[in-house]
Amino acid sequence: MASAFKPTYPQLAERPKGKQIHNIYRERLRMFTGQGQYKKQNLMSKLYDARMSGSPNIELHVWSAPKLSRPTFDEATKKGNEYRKAKKGDSFGPSWSTHWFKVQFTVPEDWSYNGQLEFHWESGCEAMVWSEDGKPLQGLSPNNRTEWILPSECREAGEENTIYIEMACNQMFGNPTGGDTIQPLDPHRYFSVREADIVSVNLDVRALYYDFWIVGDAAHSWEEHQALQICTQIMDKFIAEDGSDACIKDCREIAKRYLGDKIDSADVYKSDKMPLVQGIGNCHIDTCWLWPWAETKRKVVRSWSNQCDLLDRYPEHRFVASQAQQFKWLEMNYPYAFDRVKKHIKEGSFQTVGGSWVEHDTNLPGGESLVRQFVYGQRYFESRFGQRCRTFWLPDTFGYSTQLPQLCRLADMNRFFTQKLSWNNINNFPHTTFNWVSLDGSQVICHMAPAETYTAMANFGDVTRSVTQHKSMDQDATSLLPFGFGDGGGGPTSEQLEKLRRCRGMSDQIGERMPRVQMGGTVEDFFDRLEKKAATGETEFVTWYGELYFELHRGTYTSQAANKRNNRKAEILLHDIEYLATLATIGGDKKYKYPKKDLDEMWENVLLCQFHDCLPGSAIEMCYDDSDELYAKVFKTGNRLLEDAMEALGFDDGSRGSLPKAVNTLGWERKGLLHMPTSTEPKRYGFIDGGINVSNVPKDIAASVEQVDSDVFVLKNKDLEVKVEGGAITSLYDVKAKRETVPKGSKTNQLVIYDDKPLYWQAWDVEVYHLESRKELKATSEAKITEAGPERVAVSTTTQISDKSWITTTVSLAASVDSNQPSQVDVDAEVEWHETMKFLKVEFPTTITNTEASYETQYGIVRRPTHYNTTWDMAKFEVCCHRWADLSEHGYGMSILNDSKYGFATAGKTMRLSLLRAPKAPDAHADMKRHHIRWAILPHAGPLDERTVRAGFNFNYPLRTASHPNPAKLDKLLSAFKLTSDSSPSLIVDTVKRGEDDEDASNGDMPAKKGRHVILRMYDSLGGLSRGTISMGGVKVGKAWKCNLLEDELEEMSIGDEGLEVELRAFEVATFKLRLE
C-alpha cells in the first residue's frame, strides 16, 4: 500500500544554497573560544558568573624568604616573620627567591548559592597552595594550572578563611635568559602577581568549552564533514540565543549528538568495545636540569599533590610516577603529601613504575651502578609500598645500553617503556612494541608510545597519532598514551581528563574512525596483555638485538668532564671499599662493622648524580655546583671508610716498622709498578715479584729513554719502541710482533680540535659536520725528559691551544714487569681549557683493517661499524665507550684505554678519543677549568681478549699499597673470592659486597634476615661460555645460591673442594650469595 505522505519535491528552486566553504567555517571556530578580539562576545565571556578581587574581600600579605632560601612552612610562618601588605600587580624576585603569601578571603553572602568557587592565582611562576595549618594542598603553574577549587569548609558565607601561597620565582623550565629554554639562567627575573581572585565558575560553560575543543579538533581532520556541522550549529545556537544559560545546555545537547551522552562522567569508559589506546597520567619531573635539586623537591610535592586531588575527583584517572629518590624526598620533607600519595598507591590509582633510584643515564654509569639503580630503587618501593615495580620506566634518556634487558629481568622487571628514540634525527626507529634483546640473549617487552611524547596534552591528535604512527600494528595495535604536564607543570589537568572523556565518547559514537581510548587501566595491565600474547604464542613480537643507539645528543658522552670523572672515580672507590669492608667483616678486627649506612648514602648520592640530565652534562651550572658538593662528600666519606676497613684488616701507618703490602682489589694477579707509600719508602716505585720488590727492576725489562735528534726522543722497553717527535708519536714499534703500528707519514697520539656548533642543543649534541673542521694542534714547546727510568720513562710536551688554553701531555713507558700483559704507552694530560664551542680530541691512526670496532660497555662489548655505508652506520660517527675501545684485525689489534672519558669514534683505521667540549648552553661555563686526563695506547698481537679487558681495569683501579705488621698473614684472606688460575680468563668477579639484609649490616629498610652473606657479582666479559671456580681462600661458607640483582635466591649451588664452580653464558651477569658459617 502506498504511503499517505507524498513529499512534493518543488518544481521551482526557492533560493540559492551554497556549498559550505570549509576553510572559512573551520577558521571561524577559533572565534568561539579564542582570547582575541571576540572574547567578550564568545563562549569565554560566560565562563564566570562572578569574580572578586582585592581588598577588602581578598587580603594579601607577603613574607619574602631571605637570600635564596627555600624555607619550610613552619619556618615561613613562624612568629616574628614580618608579613607586609601586598596586592595584585606587585612583582617579586629575583630568580629562585621564595615569597610566602598569607591570603585571607571571605565569600560574600550573595555567592553562597553559586556552583563551583575557585581561587585563581597567576604569578607567572610556580607556586603551592598551603592550608592554614601547614598542609601542602596543590601546586599551581603558569598557564596550565592556575585554579584551586575551594573546599566546602572555605565556602561559608561571611566567614574569613586563610590559606598560604608559596611562590617560587622560577618557571617550569627554570629561569633561562631571553626566553630560549636552554640559554643559561638569568639571575634577575621578577614575576608579578597578575591574578589572586575568587571566581564562581559556570560549569556548563566549561563543559561546553571542552566539548567544542574536541569536536573542533575533529573538524580539522577527516571528520570535518560531521564535526564541522556540529560546531557550526553550536555557534549558531549560541548567537541566536545570546549565550543564555538555557542555550548553553542546548549547545551541549548538540555536542552530545557527536560525543555521546556519557561524557560527563567516568561511565563513558564503561563499554565492552575493545580499546586501542591506554591513557596514563604522568608528569616526568627531571630530578635536576634547568633548576637545582632543591627546586625538584618542591616540583614533586606540587605535582603529586595535584594528582592526589584529581584521583579523588576522576575515578577513571590513573597516575604513574618513577624515581625512588623523589619519593624519598617527599617522605622526608612533606609527610602529609607522602601519606596522601601512599593512600592512593594502596588504592591502586597512584602507581609506582621504574624500579630505579632515578631515571638515570644508561650510557655512562658503570655496570654495578646500573645494578644499584635497580637495587636501591626496588628496595625503596618494596619497603615503603610493599611492592616492587614491574616496568622499567625511562622515557627520557640519551641512548640505551645493550645490557639493560638483562639487568631489568634480573631486577624483577619484564617490561620497558621509553620514548626518546623518536628524537633520532637520521633514521626512524622501525618498531613501537617489540622484544628488546640484550647481549646475553635476555629480552624485555619494549613499548615506545606512538604519540611520540611522554607528556601528551591529551588532544584529539595525540589519540589519533597513537594509531597513525604505530609501527607494530602487525603484531598488536594497542598503545600507551602517557599524558600530563611534565617538569613542574604538575601532571595531568582536569581539562585533559575531560578531553579524553570526549575522545572516548566520540569513538563510541562514530565508530572505528576514532581510535578508542581507555582510562582506568594500569601500565601493568597493558603489558600483562602483551606478555600473555607473547607467552601463549598468539603473537611473535619483532626482535631488536643490542643497543638502542640514540641518533642525537652524542655530545653528552663528553660534556661536563669533571662530573663524569667524579662518577668513574666514585664507582671505583665504592668497589674497593665494599671489597675491603667485606673482607674486614670476615677476617678483620672483631669490632669492625660493615658500614652499610655510609655506603648506602654514598651510593644514593652517586646514583642521584647519574640522573639523565646530570651525568650527561645537559644541566645548568647550579646543578654542577650541587653535584660537585655531593661528590666531595662521597669522596670524603669514602676515604674514611677505606681507611677504616684497612685498619680493621691490620694495616697501619708504618711507624712501627711494618712492611709495605700491595692490596689488589681486582680478581687477577697483577704485576705492575706501584707507587710506594712515602711514609715508609724513599723509593718512588716498587713492583710486584712475589711480594713488593723495591730493588731496581732487572735490566732486561727496564725502560729507557734517549734523545736522538732535536725534539726527537725514543722510549723503549722489552716490548715497545716509541718515537716522540714534536709531542706526537711518529713510530710505535712492537718488538716481539715486529710490527710498526703507526702508518707511514702519520702521527699517533695527535691532538686535534674541531669547531663544535650543533643545530641547537649545545651541551647535548655534536653534529656530523663538525668532522669537517678538523685541525691538528702542533706542540709549542720542545719535549723534555721528565722521567729517566729504569722503572718508568717519560717525555713531556706543551701545546698552546689558544692564548687562554694549553695542554701538557706526558708520554710514558714503564718497565715490562708483567709478562702476562702487553706493554702500553701511557699518556697523562693536564689541560687548561677556556675555549668557545670547540671539541678537543686525540687521534690514533693505525695500520689495522676491520669494518667493526669494539667498545667496552657495562658488562660487555658493543661492536659498531668503522664505515659509513648506510645512514644507520653513519649515525654512529660518535659513540660511547667505557674503559677501552679496540680495533683489531686478524692477528693484531690496538686498544685505547682511558681513566675518565666516554666519547669515542673509529673511522676507517683511525681511532679517536674525545677529551673536552666547550658548549655555552645551558651552562655558560661548562668545562672552563683545569682538567687531568689519562689514556693509554695498548697494541697487542692476537685478537681482542682478556688482556685488553684487564688492562682497562688495571688502568682504572690503582694497586693500593699500605703497611702491615705481618703481610703474609693476610695472604689467605686476600685470595678469597677470586677465580682459580684454571678459570676462563673472560670471567670477571666485578663486585664483592655483603648481603643487603644481613642482620649485622641491614639498614632496617627491609626486615633483616638471619646470617651473614657475601654477594659476588660476576660476568663473562668477552662473549662466550665461561667456566670457572671461585676460591674461598679459607673463608668458611655453608651454603651458596645463584640469585638475582635483588638478592632473591634462584637456585642453590654446591661448593666443591676448590670453591664455587660457575658457568656463565656469553655476556651473562650472575650474582652469587654465599652464607658464611
Ligand SMILES: [Zn+2]
Ligand atoms: Zn628528562
